[in-house]
Amino acid sequence: MDIAELRSAHPDHWKKATAIRTLTLDAVAAANSGHSGMPMGMADVATVLFEKHLKFDPKAPHWPDRDRFILSAGHGSMLLYALMYLTGYEDMPLSEIKDFRQWGAKTAGHPEFGHARGIETTTGPLGQGIANSVGFAIAEEIQRARWGKKIIDHHTYVMAGDGCLMEGVSQEAIGLAGMQKLGHLIVFWDNNNITIDGTVDMADITNQPMRFDASGWHVQEIDGHDPEAIDAAIELAKNDPRPSMIACKTHIALGHAAQDTSKGHGALTDPTQLQAAKEAYGAPMGDFEVAADVKAAWEAMGARGAATHQDWQTRFDALSASKQAEFNRQYAGEAPKKLSATIRALKKQISEGAPKVATRKSSEMTLEVINPICPETIGGSADLTGSNNTLTADMGTFNPDNRQGRYIYYGVREHGMAAAMNGMALHGGARPYGGTFMCFTDYARGAMRLSALMGVPATYVMTHDSIGLGEDGPTHQPVEHLAMLRATPNMHVFRPADTVETAEAWELALTSQKTPSVLALTRQGLPTVRTEHKTKNLTAQGAYVLADAEGKRQAILMATGSEVSIALAARDLLQAEGIGTRVVSMPCWELFAAQDEAYRKRVLPAGPVRVAVEAGVRFGWDQWLFGERGKRDKGDFVGMPGFGASAPADRLYKEFGITAEDTAAKVKALLG
Amino acid sequence: MDIAELRSAHPDHWKKATAIRTLTLDAVAAANSGHSGMPMGMADVATVLFEKHLKFDPKAPHWPDRDRFILSAGHGSMLLYALMYLTGYEDMPLSEIKDFRQWGAKTAGHPEFGHARGIETTTGPLGQGIANSVGFAIAEEIQRARWGKKIIDHHTYVMAGDGCLMEGVSQEAIGLAGMQKLGHLIVFWDNNNITIDGTVDMADITNQPMRFDASGWHVQEIDGHDPEAIDAAIELAKNDPRPSMIACKTHIALGHAAQDTSKGHGALTDPTQLQAAKEAYGAPMGDFEVAADVKAAWEAMGARGAATHQDWQTRFDALSASKQAEFNRQYAGEAPKKLSATIRALKKQISEGAPKVATRKSSEMTLEVINPICPETIGGSADLTGSNNTLTADMGTFNPDNRQGRYIYYGVREHGMAAAMNGMALHGGARPYGGTFMCFTDYARGAMRLSALMGVPATYVMTHDSIGLGEDGPTHQPVEHLAMLRATPNMHVFRPADTVETAEAWELALTSQKTPSVLALTRQGLPTVRTEHKTKNLTAQGAYVLADAEGKRQAILMATGSEVSIALAARDLLQAEGIGTRVVSMPCWELFAAQDEAYRKRVLPAGPVRVAVEAGVRFGWDQWLFGERGKRDKGDFVGMPGFGASAPADRLYKEFGITAEDTAAKVKALLG
Incomplete structure (x- = not known):
């Protein structure tokens, strides 16, 4: 790739894209860890997308009608962090870039949802982002239909690499999106022909455009370093009723000594090579340095979005108060009052x-x-x-x-x-x-x-x-x-x-x-086991006493789901023999573990023998059989010794010994 | 579909294929459970494959150079069971067909490897069979190169349904097979346009032939009920150097009232409809009835394979004794003596x-x-x-x-x-x-x-x-x-x-x-923790005493992997304070659990407090902390409270408290 030619062809564009590349190189070098090549390869696509198309407001990262930008190739996290810093997201000051991959930083190795407002989803496990994006696009379609185009009308943009497309989940996403004609979904494929092990053809010869086409997608192939081609392709993609895939031919680690190699995928930290790349770019040479005019140009993109956001706000404010309240409730994830x-x-x-x-x-x-x-x-x-x-x-x-x-x-x-x-x-x-x-x-x-x-x-x-x-x-x-x-x-x-x-x-x-x-x-x-109505949500406590012992409490049966009625039947057998038996239903261990100790001890007091009944493996049950008691008690488990078998269900329960009789027998064995 | 026309066009073929269909209908009706439609739809393809192409010997189901037949659409298990019964596999007498899906039968709901010789792999979870088949075909390629075509030269045939192809794993398989040019792999796609929820286009509009073509496969499209077309397609597929996909247009539940509907996917048990189907087929009307001449024709296919097997055996016997021994060792899965x-x-x-x-x-x-x-x-x-x-x-x-x-x-x-x-x-x-x-x-x-x-x-x-x-x-x-x-x-x-x-x-x-x-x-x-050489494989015991307490044994530290050296360092801290501490390395819980109780008690005796150290969640550890002791002891865990974070590893270990100091502190807290 002739860097000089790229620089001179589109000098303003070049400077903006270069800022992504140098921030990436510097952050990875400082961390001595990370992935340099992808942000360097896709910087041009990202720059055109953010400058010309993406609807976003760095001052209001959660604005509901923003476009969503999904970095499916999450290892290229510095691309996202650089974009957020350059356009002025509050959660992404330069100090965070300098702290890339360090304890407590928002700039984790892979983008983590919740770390900084503006990170739309957690990516890193390959293929997840492109598969998430189908959900983003479906939600947008439904809400556009529900609230009207004035309130919801945005796109979901995805950057996916070769790895994302090799993962099987990508096919599930592609198939679903194609059938659903998710026209607001636009995927950029970072077609750099490089994976960690080497060139892609060592493992795959798939014609990706043909594969997307086969599932009903609109497909384009462009030079991923040509800003005009990128712009034109996005424009066409937005105007096509199908989901779009834009195959962007790129050079991984563009302009670096490791360009076009699998080494370029990873952490490029050699200081001499780093400086040489900056020099070739015509970029400022200082660490994390971005020229003021370039930073200003990036911030202007964010400011453009703020105006668009304001227009939207005006439209939203024109909705009736009840519509606004309902919209806000749904976006806050609050359950309806009823x-x-x-x-x-x-x-x-x-x-x-x-x-x-x-x-x-x-x-x-x-x-x-x-x-x-x-x-x-x-x-x-x-x-x-x-x-x-x-x-x-x-x-x-x-x-x-x-x-x-x-x-x-x-x-x-x-x-x-x-x-x-x-x-x-x-x-x-x-x-x-x-x-x-x-x-x-x-x-x-x-x-x-x-x-x-x-x-x-x-x-x-x-x-x-x-x-x-x-x-x-x-x-x-x-x-x-x-x-x-x-x-x-x-x-x-x-x-x-x-x-x-x-x-x-x-x-x-x-x-x-x-x-x-x-x-x-x-x-x-x-059978219904909760035959006495309680307004209180007992499941919220995770576990509770469903039936208490009559007489002296000698045994506690713990069970979940279909085995609770078996435990109740076992209790009947035991009580008939005078063995006082409590049955505890445990529909949610996590919620029970979150209760205070006093409640847990009330439900599972020390003393009685304990038998757990669940048609699964024992693994984990010892926590409740033995894990938290004041004195040594005996416990046992009724459940599966391993894999199941093919037969009518009743027969299986009998053969695997998950019955009231087996449960009662284990209690009696423990009681000696 | 005009059944009469199909019957008259290829009457001999029809009778053979019909036997699969009626056995399926009868077995599913007897079990009142199962999947009738797929075997009924693919019976013609299976019949032609077994009659004209498949290299198999029912009397020697494990013959190494047999063709492999993989039923990826495993819910159609009756297709496989019917084929095995008809051709005379010893493990598949009629009694097994009659016992379909019952306790102890070889005819489980889905084909289970190991239940009957001739079932090549367990299928049911969709997409697994087609993905297994790539491995079958790779193994065949490697062994053909190693042993020569006289010893290894066979095909892998797969039947896959729409569900298999929607699962993401199928794309991984298709991509890998295409790149690897696995020419001996031939996949039949049961193209019936039906899934459980309805017609396929409710969820997918993928042009499957185009999708396979995009990954370098040889693709054909045929009428899956035309025996001549099936035969010709298999012949072409065998002669193409690429993996082959044959799209077979079929009618699910052919000839039954439920034909071409999602109802036809499941259990067709209505006796009147069943009899009507048999009548339309011109089949014997009795339950599980197959005309003697039809059964004989099927058995003749098996006999043809026996002759081919014998020819192979002659070639194999001509190998040197050492080659034979090595071949047999590898096939027996025995490790080399060295x-x-x-x-x-x-x-x-x-x-x-x-x-x-x-x-x-x-x-x-x-x-x-x-x-x-x-x-x-x-x-x-x-x-x-x-x-x-x-x-x-x-x-x-x-x-x-x-x-x-x-x-x-x-x-x-x-x-x-x-x-x-x-x-x-x-x-x-x-x-x-x-x-x-x-x-x-x-x-x-x-x-x-x-x-x-x-x-x-x-x-x-x-x-x-x-x-x-x-x-x-x-x-x-x-x-x-x-x-x-x-x-x-x-x-x-x-x-x-x-x-x-x-x-x-x-x-x-x-x-x-x-x-x-x-x-x-x-x-x-x-660090190396096993600095004293022992010829014995200590890991085979699952857990063992790596360093014993000096002085009175007050604590046992259990650890695995990277935390064993942390436990050893904690032991040093504790011993320095006079607290006798044993360290148990537990590289494999399953093998430890399989030891006799005496050994387990020697390694983990009652008495001392126990602390487990592992950089994962506690879940499951209570089994060893509390689960198996003669008297109540105290225990605790050093590990992860939840998900991790992005930072250098040393920092993470410190922040999450997985250190020798933290471990020693927990021991001391337990000792009071």
Whole structure:
């Protein structure tokens, strides 16, 4: 690449783009760690996007109608940080750039949502950003239909690298976006032909434009260092009704000795090479130095956005007070006022009627009363709508012909669904939930972990939560998944025992601000165990005494979900023999652990033997069997020794010894 | 679809294909559960494949040079079971078909590897089969190059549905297979335009042939009910040097009232409709009835294979005795005799030299001595070769120009890599290992669980196993992953403390027959803690006393991996204050749990306080802190409270309180 030619062809543009490159080089050198090549390669695209197209206001980073800029290739975080610093985001002063990758800095190795206002999503695990962006774009479509173009009408721009496109989740995103004709989604592919291991063709020969085209995208191929070509391509992309992919041919680490090599992907810290690159750029030579006129030009881009924002504010202020309040409620992620009373009414009705239903059906019953009062919910399933019971009568299908619809047929795309849910929640004004079989959390883990890490209150409706699903067999029967999810920080794992607990779990999920929720629900019918109506949400305490011992308390049975009724039956057997037995329902360990010690000790006092019952592996249960007591007690576990099997559910429960009789026998063995 | 026309056009073919359809209908009806539509739609393709092309011998299901038949759309398991019964596999008598989906039957809801010889892999979780098949085909290529075409020269045939192709892992498989030009891989796409939620276009409009074409595949589109077209397409596919995709336009549940509907995907059990379908087919009307001449025709296909097998056996017997022995050793999955001595020599050298190295480097040092004596290893990385340290000098790169190479650049495809590794191991004659960052087990979980469920001894080289990776931050720092993996049944999770334990872990991984292994390895340098050479593999016991208390034993420190040296330093602090402290290294919980109780109690006797040290979440540790003791003792944990952060590693260890000082302080607090 002839740097001199690039400099002279578009000198003003060049200086602006160069500021990104030199800040990147300096920050990575100071940290002695990071990824220099991507920001240096994509600086031209970013500069044109921010200067000519992106709708953003650095003084109001959360303005709802801003365009979203998603750096899917998150290792190139310095691109984002440099853009934020240059355009004047308050959270991104130069001191943060100088502190790149250091303890307490907002400039983490990869962009972390929540560290600085202006970081739209956490990226780094490849493919997540492009998959999030589908959710951002869906939320925008729905809200544009709901509030009108004067209030919501913006684009989602994504920068994705070769790695993002090799990850399978990208295909799920591309397929979903293409079918949904998400015309406001524009993806720049950083086509530099380099990955960590070498040139891309060592691992992939995919014709990416053809691949996107095959899924219904608008595709362009340009020189990613030509500002006029970039501008023209963005203009065309904005005017096409399909999602757009712009393949930008770029040089990784442009102008550096490591240009076009896999070395250029990583940390370029050699001081001589760094200075040589700056010299070739014609850039200021000082560390972190940006010429005043260049900084001013960048800040002017931000100022342009402030004017656009003000125009929007005027339009927004013209809305009725009630519309404004409703808009603000949805964007604040606050549950509607009616929610609590609605849940209470359902609980009362259920406690009185005491139906026997599967908790997946309980969830549907709850959604049937929730969705009409929560217009911000966006539901869906990864091709298991009838099994996950995620669709309610009022929702309507979201598709290119119906942007008011709130139900999404995600296709067989668990990972893409979870990542899109993250994007919707991050967009604001949306509260996504989505379903699949619980076993296939395995497929969605990459995005579910990011829900937890980012503090995104998405709700995962995971049905068929144990061997209770029966004949489909061990590939479909989760046994370790409750443990996996419970081990994940900042995740509420609910396993409700009946419809009442399911409704309570939904209430907690919908009022959560910073924690995703997983609802583990049964395929098989369960009796109502909460037959006495309580207005209080008992699930909020995580665990509670469902049935206390009669007579001397000799045993405590702890159980979740479908095994709570087994524990109650075991209690009957034990009480019949005069063994006083308490049953504790534990629908959410995380919430129980968050209660004060006094409450926990009231629920699980020292003394009695303890037996836990859950149709999963024991892993993690020792915390409650032994972990927190004043004196040594005996404990045991009734559950799965390993993987399940294919057979009718009742037979499986018997064969694996998860029955009232087995539970009672273990209690008696402990009591000697 | 005009059934009468199909019947009359190819009457002999029709009868054979019909047998698959009626067995499916009867088995699903008897089980009142299952998936009828796919076997009914793909019966014609299967019949032509088995009759005209597939190289198989029902009397020798494990014959190494057989073609592999992979039912990626595993819910259509009755297709496979019917084929096996009809052609005469010993493990698949009619009684098994009649027992479909029942306790103890070989005919599980989805095909389970190990249930019956002839089931090549476990499928059901969509996309796994097609991704496995890439591994099958790679193993075949390598072995064809190694042993010559007379010994290894077969095809891998796959049946994949719309769901398989929507799953992201399919793109990883398609991309990898296309780049690798796996000409012996032939995928039939069951193009029936139906998924569970409805027609495919509700979720996807992807032009699949174009998508495969974009990744370098040979593509054909045919009528999947026309036996001549099927035959011709397979012939062309076999003769093309690229992997082939044959798009077969089919009718789901052909000839049944539910044909071409999403209802047809599931269990078709209505007796009247069932009888009507049989009548339209002109099939025998009895339950599970197959006309004798039709059964004989199917068995003749199997007999044809027996002759081909015999020819192969003659060629194999002509090999030298040593070649035969080596071939058989590799197919039996037995480690080479030299392995043990080689590992011992490395251990001795390390214990004497006591180098400070990262365990990812320790793993490379081990592989450098292992790979030259284990020609069956196939290594690789998901685009992190230099970081995972998975490549050794002798391996050579596997690519279209070098089929002798044993190292695979998988690209940024963790899930595809893991699924391909399963395929290689299942093919036989190969022992795969592959690397990525440990955090990205999240992406590979779908396939890793199947390694465990199938009992496939693949080895996962998971480096950068904690906050010790430093600046890349929380997206790249596993904290819950050790717990997730340990919670998974039949998985050995090794977290070695130094090079000696790493070498021991590799020895165990390479001698494992039925259990996959995960090696959790550090980015950061670690001191050698095993400075006294022991010939015995101490890691095989899972946990052992690394340093015992001097004086009265008041405390036990348990640690794994990088925290073992922290525990040793804490012991020094405590012993200096006269507190007798034992340090137990616990590189593999699963193996420790498998020791007899006497050994476990010797290592972890009752009495002393216990503190566990691990740079991950506490989840699961209570098992060892409290779970198995004769009297109540106190315990505590030094580790991560939640997600990590971006900063240099040393700073993170200090900030999160994972130091010798913190550990010693917790011990003293417990001792009061």
